[in-house]
Amino acid sequence: MKELPTDEVRAGLEILRKMGVMEIVFSGGNPLLREDIGEIIDYASRYFVTTVYDNGSQAVKRIEALRNVDFVAISLDTLDERKYDYLKGIDGAWKSAIDAVETLHSQGITVGVSPTISQLNMYEIPQFTEHFCDRGIPVLYCLYQHDSFEQPMFQIGEKDAELEISDKEAFAKMCDALIEKKNRLHGILITKKMLNALKLLTLKGERVWKCKALQSFFMIDPLGNVAGCHLQNPVATIYDLPTLWNSSRFERLRKTYRECDKCSYMCYMFYSIHADVQGNIEIVRDQWKNAKKILAK
Numbered sequence: 001m002k003e004l005p006t007d008e009v010r011a012g013l014e015i016l017r018k019m020g021v022m023e024i025v026f027s028g029g030n031p032l033l034r035e036d037i038g039e040i041i042d043y044a045s046r047y048f049v050t051t052v053y054d055n056g057s058q059a060v061k062r063i064e065a066l067r068n069v070d071f072v073a074i075s076l077d078t079l080d081e082r083k084y085d086y087l088k089g090i091d092g093a094w095k096s097a098i099d100a101v102e103t104l105h106s107q108g109i110t111v112g113v114s115p116t117i118s119q120l121n122m123y124e125i126p127q128f129t130e131h132f133c134d135r136g137i138p139v140l141y142c143l144y145q146h147d148s149f150e151q152p153m154f155q156i157g158e159k160d161a162e163l164e165i166s167d168k169e170a171f172a173k174m175c176d177a178l179i180e181k182k183n184r185l186h187g188i189l190i191t192k193k194m195l196n197a198l199k200l201l202t203l204k205g206e207r208v209w210k211c212k213a214l215q216s217f218f219m220i221d222p223l224g225n226v227a228g229c230h231l232q233n234p235v236a237t238i239y240d241l242p243t244l245w246n247s248s249r250f251e252r253l254r255k256t257y258r259e260c261d262k263c264s265y266m267c268y269m270f271y272s273i274h275a276d277v278q279g280n281i282e283i284v285r286d287q288w289k290n291a292k293k294i295l296a297k
């Protein structure tokens with residue numbers, strides 16, 4: 001796949017810095033497959049809160065590149081080795097992920113596990129959470145979804161009936177269990193507000209947030225194209241962004257996205273629900289113990 005060369009990535013990051021962007025998440029595919037990822041991370045982590053996602057296959061090999069990152073999230077859905085290898089369709093996927101988490105943790109890199117909650121692992125998520133939080137490893141959740149748009153910017157989830165949440169009552173109970181655990185465990189990286197919103201969405205189909213795509217978050221592909229989210233069409237390149245950011249065209253797009261309810265990816269939900277000042281205060285209140293622990297490292 002074609003990608004921007006290093007100097008153009010740096011130029012893009014410089015544009016984002018000048019625009020006042022605060023956080024960058026490198027996700028994939030797998031960003032650690034880039035030869036120059038260490039250089040990119042070093043540069044990004046000087047100016048932004050930087051998170052990198054990996055499925056466990058690259059993090060140990062690229063450990064030097066990860067030393068300056070603020071947070072590494074390793075995808076891992078279950079403590080059951082056979083189940084995870086089955087879910088990923090790769091023998092050894094679970095072992096690679098666990099090895100990556102343990103190695104990075106032992107090297108003092110802030111690493112967490114990121115389970116994608118689905119019908120197949122939902123019942124074990126509270127125990128999974130307890131297991132990692134007890135070991136000082138934070139848990140950052142995703143929710144199983146498949147892309148419903150014809151031509152997404154890139155594909156995240158594939159349709160799989162086995163993974164769709166069908167036991168909605170159990171899902172709500174899982175949210176309640178995580179809310180209860182947040183009172184006594186450090187490292188549950190989801191807010192109570194998010195958990196309550198997910199419960200309401202699952203049980204009653206009510207959506208208590210408006211999407212803030214192209215406002216509090218946006219997506220950039222490896223060629224520097226910018227879209228509100230990975231499901232919407234690109235609307236600019238990173239180089240046009242400063243000129244277009246306050247344009248009437250972008251305002252119209254934001255209005256359209258605010259009315260969109262085509263997905264409930266947790267990351268988009270998070271940056272929508274906690275986008276305003278009130279939302280930021282709620283994050284600080286909800287997450288200050290986790291933040292203190294991460295910053296102390």
Ligand code: SF4
Binds near residue numbers: 212229230257260261
């Ligand atoms: S709800 Fe927002 S993030 Fe989801 S598809 Fe619509 S615009 Fe994109």
